[in-house]
Amino acid sequence: MSSSLAEATLARPKREPAFPVAAVRARFPALKQAAPFIYFDNAAGAQAPKIVLDAVARHLLEFNVQRGGRYPQSVEVDRVIVAAREKVAAFLNAADPNEVAFGMNATSFIRLVSLAIGQTLSPERNELIVTDLDHHADISTWQELRKTGATLSWWRMRDDHRLHVEDLIPLLSERTRLVACTVVSHALGSRVDVAAVAKAAHAVGAELFLDCVHFGPHAPIDVRAWDCDYLVCSGYKAFAPHMGFLWGKYAVLDRLPTFREEFIPDAPPHKIEAGTFIYENVAGMAAAVDYVEALGAELDPDAATPRARILAAMTGIEAYERDLSRAMLAALGSAGATVYGVSDPDQVHLRVPTFSFNLPGVDPAEVVERMAAADIGIRDGHMYAPRLMERLGLALDKGCVRASLVHYNDLSEVERFAEALRAVAAAA
Numbered sequence: 001m002s003s004s005l006a007e008a009t010l011a012r013p014k015r016e017p018a019f020p021v022a023a024v025r026a027r028f029p030a031l032k033q034a035a036p037f038i039y040f041d042n043a044a045g046a047q048a049p050k051i052v053l054d055a056v057a058r059h060l061l062e063f064n065v066q067r068g069g070r071y072p073q074s075v076e077v078d079r080v081i082v083a084a085r086e087k088v089a090a091f092l093n094a095a096d097p098n099e100v101a102f103g104m105n106a107t108s109f110i111r112l113v114s115l116a117i118g119q120t121l122s123p124e125r126n127e128l129i130v131t132d133l134d135h136h137a138d139i140s141t142w143q144e145l146r147k148t149g150a151t152l153s154w155w156r157m158r159d160d161h162r163l164h165v166e167d168l169i170p171l172l173s174e175r176t177r178l179v180a181c182t183v184v185s186h187a188l189g190s191r192v193d194v195a196a197v198a199k200a201a202h203a204v205g206a207e208l209f210l211d212c213v214h215f216g217p218h219a220p221i222d223v224r225a226w227d228c229d230y231l232v233c234s235g236y237k238a239f240a241p242h243m244g245f246l247w248g249k250y251a252v253l254d255r256l257p258t259f260r261e262e263f264i265p266d267a268p269p270h271k272i273e274a275g276t277f278i279y280e281n282v283a284g285m286a287a288a289v290d291y292v293e294a295l296g297a298e299l300d301p302d303a304a305t306p307r308a309r310i311l312a313a314m315t316g317i318e319a320y321e322r323d324l325s326r327a328m329l330a331a332l333g334s335a336g337a338t339v340y341g342v343s344d345p346d347q348v349h350l351r352v353p354t355f356s357f358n359l360p361g362v363d364p365a366e367v368v369e370r371m372a373a374a375d376i377g378i379r380d381g382h383m384y385a386p387r388l389m390e391r392l393g394l395a396l397d398k399g400c401v402r403a404s405l406v407h408y409n410d411l412s413e414v415e416r417f418a419e420a421l422r423a424v425a426a427a428a
């Protein structure tokens, strides 16, 4: 081959394989078991693949003991935890597995970090910035710090239902201690340019706390590229059992004042993990990363490292979910729904397939009940985002309807959703 032909061959983009959604679905036993039920409430918790179910069951059967013992089962628990940290570190692109701490859920980690940050406030640097797009878990605990001298500013979303970094910049000053924001809205699906947020926050010496709970299942996380300081995820939104994990830059976690018993090392991750966490669910989280890696190996057989396979999987998921988003926007439009968040089908790169909407003249609860009768699981209410409901002009006791998809959902399910929703709208 001539060198110019070789270059042209190298330069040619690889042909994107079609997303193997049928094979993906076959790996999630719950989907088959519940059929014809459609899981469109994934933002509240996703289903787990068989490899995760097996890992949890195996852990409970073979290693259901406390770690730190000298007998084989206990040694294995320690090994599982170390391996899980390595896998989650690859999932996040963390520099060091010891930057990953395991625990109960995202809310308790946000609380833990906020209590620690509260102890580091000074009269010169006591300002916190929160957003009106966030889940209340990433607002209320920061608000609580006002009792101990913090002041709070609101980074408000624009009328396009997105946060714009240009609006954050005037709020930042050398008094800003921390910005807390989401990576993507769990209610509207709007994405945030978190790398730009980090740059702006760091320019004034502030830290960035990211709520990555809703983003976790949708696209690649890269804590190094984003250059955030803290990031929290819930395993149960990302195909693992109920558990959560916190990541922080090692030096940042190292200087964080946290509660621990005096015999626990004052170093990450142990200083963040007081008490026993749920080891079988940590084993399940590690298996969820294995699931992602296996998908990545199928999508890109040349991906040679765990991180490369994770990246291949999550990039493939992200691209496939854009198709789902376009189909959902068409479905919602066909039923006459009012969609909150990015609704231009040419702008789906700015969102994930999480859709909050209302049908004119129909109570959200009624929409959801009727859809449940049609074997479709969606959710109504305030989505744990009272500030956001207020911004959208929605009553807290009614809120909106949310349909939230992940990569195991498919276009035939969107079609059934569209038909059922049109029937609800027509009956109104």
Ligand SMILES: Cc1ncc(COP(=O)(O)O)c(C=O)c1O
Pocket: 043, 044, 104, 105, 106, 107, 108, 135, 137, 138, 182, 185, 186, 211, 213, 214, 233, 234, 243, 244
């Ligand atoms: C964006 C977001 N942040 C935080 C939380 C709270 O997570 P957890 O249930 O793990 O405490 C949720 C849960 O729905 C969420 O969607």
